[in-house]
Amino acid sequence: MVKKTRVVSAITGFTRMDAYDPKEHSKVSSLAKSNPRWLPALENRGEGIFFSFNNRALNEWKKRNDVKERFDRIMTVQRKIKTDPEDYKHDPKYVFLHTFSHTVMRSLAKLAGYSTASFTERIYCGDGMAGIFIYTSSSSSDGSLGGLVDVGRKGDERIGDVLVNAVLESGSCSCDPHCSMQQPEKVQGFAGAACHACALLPETCCENMNTLLDREMIDRTLGGSIGFFDFARKWSVKKA
Structure with missing residues (x-):
C-alpha cells in the first residue's frame, strides 16, 4: 500500500496534429523561443496500490509459442515497422500487465468508492521488473481520503475479492463471443x-x-487458453 504519493506533471512542449513520438523529438515545439528557465507544472497528492508479479514466471510464460503468435497478431506488420524493438511495450508481458491493470481498476471502482475515471495507472515492465501501480490523486494539499489504501489494509478481505473478481471478469465479456473471437x-x-x-x-x-x-x-x-494465470496455475504446481 502506498499511503502517500506525489505526482508532478510539467509541460515541456507541444505538437500539432500528430501525437508526441519520443523518436521524433524534433517535431515538438518549445514553449518559448529560447530555453525556458521555468515550466508550467501541476502537483497532485494521493494514494495508491502497487502490485508486483513473479517476473520469472512471466518470462517463462511469454516464451511460449502460442503467446508469441498471439502477440504477433496484435502487433501488426505496420506497427512493428514503426515501433522500436527495444521499447519495453514491445513485449507480451506489457500487454498482460496493462490489461490486468485495467481489469483491476474496474474491480476497484466497485469497492473503493471511486469512479473508474478517478484512477491512473503506471506499468513497470522490463527485464528485472513486472508490476502495476494504480493510484488516485488530487490537487488539494490533503490529497485523497484514504479509501483506496483502506481496501488493501491488513486483515481486509476486499483486496483479495478485487483480484479474484478482476481475473474472473477477464474471462468473459458482455459482448462475447464477438469480443473474444475478434481477430487482433x-x-x-x-x-x-x-x-x-x-x-x-x-x-x-x-x-x-x-x-x-x-x-x-x-x-x-472463449478465444483460447494462453493467459498468464492459466499458465501460472500449472507452473506453480510443477515448481512445488
Whole structure:
C-alpha cells in the first residue's frame, strides 16, 4: 500500500496534429523561443496500490509459442515497422500487465468508492521488473481520503475479492463471443479481446491511450487458453 504519493506533471512542449513520438523529438515545439528557465507544472497528492508479479514466471510464460503468435497478431506488420524493438511495450508481458491493470481498476471502482475515471495507472515492465501501480490523486494539499489504501489494509478481505473478481471478469465479456473471437490483426488500436464493455477505460486513466490490451493474455477466454494465470496455475504446481 502506498499511503502517500506525489505526482508532478510539467509541460515541456507541444505538437500539432500528430501525437508526441519520443523518436521524433524534433517535431515538438518549445514553449518559448529560447530555453525556458521555468515550466508550467501541476502537483497532485494521493494514494495508491502497487502490485508486483513473479517476473520469472512471466518470462517463462511469454516464451511460449502460442503467446508469441498471439502477440504477433496484435502487433501488426505496420506497427512493428514503426515501433522500436527495444521499447519495453514491445513485449507480451506489457500487454498482460496493462490489461490486468485495467481489469483491476474496474474491480476497484466497485469497492473503493471511486469512479473508474478517478484512477491512473503506471506499468513497470522490463527485464528485472513486472508490476502495476494504480493510484488516485488530487490537487488539494490533503490529497485523497484514504479509501483506496483502506481496501488493501491488513486483515481486509476486499483486496483479495478485487483480484479474484478482476481475473474472473477477464474471462468473459458482455459482448462475447464477438469480443473474444475478434481477430487482433484487424482491430484498430493494436488490441485483441478488448472492448468498451470489458477492458477499455477513460483515456485519462490509461498510460497508453487504450492500446495494447488483450484479455486472452490474462486468463482463459472463449478465444483460447494462453493467459498468464492459466499458465501460472500449472507452473506453480510443477515448481512445488
